[in-house]
Amino acid sequence: MNAVKVTVLAGGVGGAKFLKGLRTELRRRFPNGDGGSTAEITAVVNTGDDMWLTGLRVCPDLDSIMYALGGGNDEVRGWGRADETERVAAELTAYGIGWPWFTLGDLDLGTHIARSSFLRDGLTLTEATARLCERWNPGVRLLPMSDQPAETHVDILVDGKRRIVHFEEWWVKYRATVPAQRFIQVGVDKAKPTPQVLHAIEHADVVLVAPSNPVVSIGTILGVPGMREALRGARAPIVGVSPIISGAAVRGMADACLTAIGVETTAAAVAKHYGARSRGGILDTWLVDTSDAAVVPVLEGSGIRTLAVPLWMSDTDTSATLAGDALDAARAR
Numbered sequence: 001m002n003a004v005k006v007t008v009l010a011g012g013v014g015g016a017k018f019l020k021g022l023r024t025e026l027r028r029r030f031p032n033g034d035g036g037s038t039a040e041i042t043a044v045v046n047t048g049d050d051m052w053l054t055g056l057r058v059c060p061d062l063d064s065i066m067y068a069l070g071g072g073n074d075e076v077r078g079w080g081r082a083d084e085t086e087r088v089a090a091e092l093t094a095y096g097i098g099w100p101w102f103t104l105g106d107l108d109l110g111t112h113i114a115r116s117s118f119l120r121d122g123l124t125l126t127e128a129t130a131r132l133c134e135r136w137n138p139g140v141r142l143l144p145m146s147d148q149p150a151e152t153h154v155d156i157l158v159d160g161k162r163r164i165v166h167f168e169e170w171w172v173k174y175r176a177t178v179p180a181q182r183f184i185q186v187g188v189d190k191a192k193p194t195p196q197v198l199h200a201i202e203h204a205d206v207v208l209v210a211p212s213n214p215v216v217s218i219g220t221i222l223g224v225p226g227m228r229e230a231l232r233g234a235r236a237p238i239v240g241v242s243p244i245i246s247g248a249a250v251r252g253m254a255d256a257c258l259t260a261i262g263v264e265t266t267a268a269a270v271a272k273h274y275g276a277r278s279r280g281g282i283l284d285t286w287l288v289d290t291s292d293a294a295v296v297p298v299l300e301g302s303g304i305r306t307l308a309v310p311l312w313m314s315d316t317d318t319s320a321t322l323a324g325d326a327l328d329a330a331r332a333r
C-alpha cells in the first residue's frame with residue numbers, strides 16, 4: 001500500500017489548527033480501509049518553549065498539538081486541557097515554587113509527570129513523546145525538532161534594566177509588551193535535528209510550513225544546526241502558509257517577535273525572510289490570503305511561487321480547505 005508522506009513544521013496552537021485541518025483533508029482524500037493509498041502526517045514541532053518547571057519537563061507546543069488532535073484540549077480557553085482544575089498549582093504556590101503566572105493544571109501536570117518519568121528512565125524526548133501519544137492517538141506522528149534542549153530566551157529591558165528571561169516569561173507574564181531586543185536559543189549549538197526528523201524531511205512527498213509564529217516557532221526549528229540544510233536537500237516541494245493576514249498576526253502577538261528581528265508584519269516580508277529555496281532559503285511555494293493577493297507578483301520576482309487563497313482557520317472545515325490548497329499547491333509545482 002502506498003502512503004503519501006506529508007511532513008509539517010509546526011508550533012503550538014496555530015500548528016495544531018493547521019494539522020487538524022490537514023488530518024481531516026487527508027482522511028477525505030484517502031479514506032481508510034479501501035486497500036488503496038493512505039497518507040501519513042509527521043509534525044516536526046518547536047521545542048524552544050520547553051522548560052523545567054517545578055521539577056518537571058514542560059513542552060508547551062508538543063502538548064498543544066497532542067491535546068488538540070487527541071481531543072483533550074480546552075477549546076474555549078484555547079490552550080491546556082478541557083475540564084481542568086488547579087488544586088496542585090495552589091499547593092505549589094504555597095511552597096513558593098513554579099511561576100505563579102504560568103499555571104499548570106492538575107490534568108496537564110499528569111502529562112508533565114509522565115514525560116519527566118520517561119526522561120528519567122533514559123528515554124529521548126522523541127521516545128517520551130511517542131509514549132504520551134500512545135494514549136492520545138493524535139493521528140499525526142509528533143516529533144520534537146531535537147532531542148537536545150534549545151530553549152528560547154529573550155533579551156528585554158524592564159524599568160531600564162536589561163534582563164534575559166525564558167520566552168514564556170516574556171510571552172505570558174509580560175504579554176510581549178516589553179520590547180524584545182533579541183532572541184537567544186540557549187544550547188542550540190549542541191542541538192541537532194533527530195534522525196527521525198531528518199528521515200521525515202528526506203522521505204517526504206510534501207513538506208509544509210504551518211502558519212505558525214515565524215520567529216519563535218518556525219524560526220526556532222530552522223535555527224537547529226543542520227535543519228535548513230536538510231530542508232534545502234529535500235526532494236519534496238516545500239509549501240509555506242502565511243501566519244500573517246492583511247498585515248496582522250491573526251491571533252496572538254507574533255508582530256512583537258517580527259519587530260524584534262527587524263521583519264515587517266506582512267505576508268510578503270515573512271516569505272522573503274524564509275527565502276526562496278532556489279536562492280538559499282527554504283520555500284518553493286507560499287500561500288497568502290486572498291486579501292494579500294497584490295503581493296503575488298512581488299514574491300514571484302523573489303523566486304517564490306505564490307498563490308492567494310483564504311487563510312483564516314476559523315474551524316476544522318476551513319483549516320481542511322486550507323490544508324488541501326497547500327497540498328494542491330505542492331502538486332502543481
Ligand code: GDP
Binds near residue numbers: 245251
Ligand atoms: P503557538 O506556539 O501556540 O504560539 O502557536 P504557533 O506558533 O503554531 O502559531 C501561532 C501563529 O498562528 C500566530 O502568530 C498567527 O500568526 C497564526 N495564526 C493563528 N490563527 C491563524 C489563522 O486562522 N490563519 C492563519 N493563516 N494563521 C493563523
Ligand code: CA
Binds near residue numbers: 012060
Ligand atoms: Ca509556542
